[in-house]
Amino acid sequence: xxxxxxxxxxxxxxxxxxxxxxxxxxxxxxxxxxxxxxxxxxxxxxxxxxxxxxxxxxxxxxxxxxxxxxxxxxxxxxxxxxxxxxxxxxxxxxxxxxxxxxxxxxxxxxxxxxxxxxxxxxxxxxxxxxxxxxxxxxxxxxxxxxxxxxxxxxxxxxxxxxxxxxxxxxxxxxxxxxxxxxxxxxxxxxxxxxxxxxxxxxxxxxxxxxxxxxxxxxxxxxxxxxxxxxxxxxxxxxxxxxxxxxxxxxxxxxxxxxxxxxxxxxxxxxxxxxxxxxxxxxxxxxxxxxxxxxxxxxxxxxxxxxxxxxxxxxxxx
Amino acid sequence: xxxxxxxxxxxxxxxxxxxxxxxxxxxxxxxxxxxxxxxxxxxxxxxxxxxxxxxxxxxxxxxxxxxxxxxxxxxxxxxxxxxxxxxxxxxxxxxxxxxxxxxxxxxxxxxxxxxxxxxxxxxxxxxxxxxxxxxxxxxxxxxxxxxxxxxxxxxxxxxxxxxxxxxxxxxxxxxxxxxxxxxxxxxxxxxxxxxxxxxxxxxxxxxxxxxxxxxxxxxxxxxxxxxxxxxxxxxxxxxxxxxxxxxxxxxxxxxxxxxxxxxxxxxxxxxxxxx
Numbered sequence: 001x002x003x004x005x006x007x008x009x010x011x012x013x014x015x016x017x018x019x020x021x022x023x024x025x026x027x028x029x030x031x032x033x034x035x036x037x038x039x040x041x042x043x044x045x046x047x048x049x050x051x052x053x054x055x056x057x058x059x060x061x062x063x064x065x066x067x068x069x070x071x072x073x074x075x076x077x078x079x080x081x082x083x084x085x086x087x088x089x090x091x092x093x094x095x096x097x098x099x100x101x102x103x104x105x106x107x108x109x110x111x112x113x114x115x116x117x118x119x120x121x122x123x124x125x126x127x128x129x130x131x132x133x134x135x136x137x138x139x140x141x142x143x144x145x146x147x148x149x150x151x152x153x154x155x156x157x158x159x160x161x162x163x164x165x166x167x168x169x170x171x172x173x174x175x176x177x178x179x180x181x182x183x184x185x186x187x188x189x190x191x192x193x194x195x196x197x198x199x200x201x202x203x204x205x206x207x208x209x210x211x212x213x214x215x216x217x218x219x220x221x222x223x224x225x226x227x228x229x230x231x232x233x234x235x236x237x238x239x240x241x242x243x244x245x246x247x248x249x250x251x252x253x254x255x256x257x258x259x260x261x262x263x264x265x266x267x268x269x270x271x272x273x274x275x276x277x278x279x280x281x282x283x284x285x286x287x288x289x290x291x292x293x294x295x296x297x298x299x300x301x302x303x304x305x306x307x308x309x310x311x312x313x314x315x316x317x
Numbered sequence: 318x319x320x321x322x323x324x325x326x327x328x329x330x331x332x333x334x335x336x337x338x339x340x341x342x343x344x345x346x347x348x349x350x351x352x353x354x355x356x357x358x359x360x361x362x363x364x365x366x367x368x369x370x371x372x373x374x375x376x377x378x379x380x381x382x383x384x385x386x387x388x389x390x391x392x393x394x395x396x397x398x399x400x401x402x403x404x405x406x407x408x409x410x411x412x413x414x415x416x417x418x419x420x421x422x423x424x425x426x427x428x429x430x431x432x433x434x435x436x437x438x439x440x441x442x443x444x445x446x447x448x449x450x451x452x453x454x455x456x457x458x459x460x461x462x463x464x465x466x467x468x469x470x471x472x473x474x475x476x477x478x479x480x481x482x483x484x485x486x487x488x489x490x491x492x493x494x495x496x497x498x499x500x501x502x503x504x505x506x507x508x509x510x511x512x513x514x515x516x517x518x519x520x521x522x523x524x525x526x527x528x529x530x531x532x533x534x535x536x537x538x539x540x541x542x543x544x545x546x547x548x549x550x551x552x553x554x555x556x557x558x559x560x561x562x563x564x565x566x567x568x569x570x571x572x573x574x575x576x577x578x579x580x581x582x583x584x585x586x587x588x589x590x591x592x
Contacts, residue, residue, distance in 0.1 A: 019433030024445075031449045140581075144574035146525055148532045148548055149566030156559050255438030259529050263552065273441075274533055277448040289445050293436045 009304065013297050018072075020293040024286050025071050029064065031282075075294075080287040085279050090287045093272060098291075100268035103173060104191065104260065105253045107184055109246065111192025112199050117242065119196070120203025124211065125230060135200065142197025147256055151190040151263050158186060170266050187264040191256050195249055202245045206238040213237070240307060247303030251296040324586050331582040334575040341572055344388055345395040352385035356542050365558045375560035377551065387565050390542035391572075397457050397536070397543075398524040404462035405523075406516055409469020410508075414500050416470065417477025428474070431467035439464040439522070440529055447535050457536060461526050465519050469512075476511045480504050510587035517583055521576035528569045544569050 046054075055061045059070050074080065080090035123135040158165050167186060171179040210216070211234050219233050258270030265271075269288060276284035326332055344351050354360075360380035368375045374383035416427040434442070446460035480486060481504070489499045530536045531545020539546060544565045551561030 015429060016433050016436055019430065020436050023433065023437075027445065027449060140577055141570070141574060144521065144577050145570040146528050146532070146545070146548070146566060146573075148529070148545075148552075149563070149570060152548070152552065152555055152559070152562045152566060155555055156563070159556055251438050255440040258440060258444070259532060262533060273444070277444065277535070285445070285448060289437075289441060292438070292441055296436050296438070 006301075009301050013301065016297055017294065020297075021072060021075060021290065022068070024290050024293075025068055028282060028286050029067075075290060081283040083276075083281055083284050085281045085284075090284055093284065094269065094288060094291055097267060097269045097272045099173070100170070100266055101254065101257050101261070101270060103184060104187055104257050104266065104268060105250065107188035108191035108195060108253060108256075109250070111189055112195035112249075113246070115192065116196035116199030117203050120200040121207055121230065121235065123200065123204040124207035127208065132204075135204075139197045139200050142193060143201075145194070147190055147194050147259050148263050150193055151187070151260060154186055154190055168265050183264075183266075187260045187266060190263075191253065191260050194256065195253065198245060198249065199242065202242055203238065206241040207234055210234040210238040243303065243306055247299060247306075250299050250303075254292055254295065321586050325582055328582060330578060334578045334582075337571065338575040338579065341391065341575070342395070345392045348388045348392050352382075352388040354382040354385040356386050356389040357381065357540055358385075365554065367558075368560055368564075374564040375558065377558070377561050378554065383547070383561055383564055386542040386547055387544065387568050390544045390547055390565065391568060393537055393541065394524060394527055394531070394544045394569075395572075397454065397461065397527045398520060400458045401460075401462035401527075402465060402516060402520050402523050404458060405465035405519070406469050406512065408462075409466045410473050410505070410512065412466070413470040413473025414477055414504065417474040418481055418496070418500055418504065424474070427470060431470050434463075434467045437464075439526055443526055443530060444533070444535060447530060452530075452535050452538060454537060457527070457530070461523055461530075464526065465523060468519060469515060472511060472515050473508060476508045477504055480507050483507075514580060514584045514587055517576060518580035521573045521580065524569070524573055524576065 052061070059067055062070075078091055080094070082089055083093060086093075119135055123132045126132050155167055158167060166179065166182045168183070170183055173180045211230075216229060216233055219229050224233070254269075257268060258273060260266070261268040261270040262274055269292070273285065273288045275281075276288065326335075358381065360376065360382075362380070363372065363376050364380045365378055366372055366376045366380075372382050372384065374387060376382055377386075412427050412431075416424040437445075442464050443460040446463065447456060450456045450460075486499060486503050489503050494503075527536060527543070528545035528548070531543040531547075532549040534546065534549055536543045536546055539550070547565035548562050548569075551558070551565070555562055
């Protein structure tokens, strides 16, 4: 893990970031009408001069390529503009909502790992047994179920079983830690269950790969205990694909949070995005989408780094 | 091919879910045969009623029959998911063929663009496009389809790279076949099994993406029913009338599960490694 690698990795992701920025920029410009038209609405009391002034203010009078340059500069300096509806700075809106999404993602990943990895190990060790078969079916069902359906089932079950359970009504982490965890429990469990199906399948197949290696036979021949062979020799080597998958999933997780946040009324990024979509608040939409794409690029770099921590054989150059 | 089909059907699992999927398709193609009520017909004497013989999946707050709405919603969802993957497979295959067959600059440009698209989570890209251009049927198909173009392009490119070096492609070149013809016949025919598997597995996720958009209220606008939309509108009554939400969700899960199992089954049969 060297500094040079970090620099190279960041440099090679620049084209991706530029492309993403370009797509978001050009898509917004393909929409009929622009920000000024949007603000004016159908009732137009402004003179042509005032309209021209507004065009100038938003840089809409400049050529497209210059506008793209300004857009890039704005992203780089985190100057995300202001919301058309609330007049608040978009960067403040994002920073206000992001912690909720982050907490939801981390907790979901936690549930997914503590459910998925052990079940995957069991399925691999008991390969082709009844248990393996049941887990395969359960995993497929998990992969196939829409998250909002799983969430609805969990809500119905929890509301029936625990009368006083706080399902809705978000409380900030800083305000009341326990209440916050209670509200976050069901949404995270929902997303976690969805992800655990994939993690379980991946754990199973990469454990099976690892268990067939020569060094496992050697370890067994040396008389290493069964649990040690599985836990230390096999699992450690099976971890790489599992981490890759978890890394990829973080992106999907961010998408999944849109649905779940709206289902459980959590004030995260996903809810902000959908609100903006419903209110046609273009600056908010474009920067939230941009922010999420940037986040995924950064996460991919982070995942690469985690490899080296798990597997010293992986040399990043 | 005959042996492959027989091998595929020998697995009872595949057989059962193939039958389920065929019946789902039948319902989607002939909704009027299966729905006892119209998708919009309201019955104010039967508001928020639970499942019964008269209303198999219960009714919603306007007394609309959930089963009938599921049937018509299924039709919409199937059309959108299938068309979007069809769109993605055609464009993705062409791009993948060009990138894999010609290589060089083409390969570089096409693959970098695909990498860029991978930075967007599928739901967010689709949501972005629908949010900007409106949720007409065509927009939905394109919005969901674009997400899958890079997946097809990448898969086809990888497979093309290996086929390109094979002897029969070289032979075709020697006898003077044009590049276009080689790509269309020699290369594409050899990719058919890869394409079938990619098509089926991605069809299931496209179905889920459409359902998620519907849940968020961004698929075909109400009152027209979509499966995801039914779930989304039902959540307001989740604790008093859970059937509005749970049944349409169940239908989505069954369709996606069938597609996933068939995709797995097809992969087992068609993958040369398992032959």
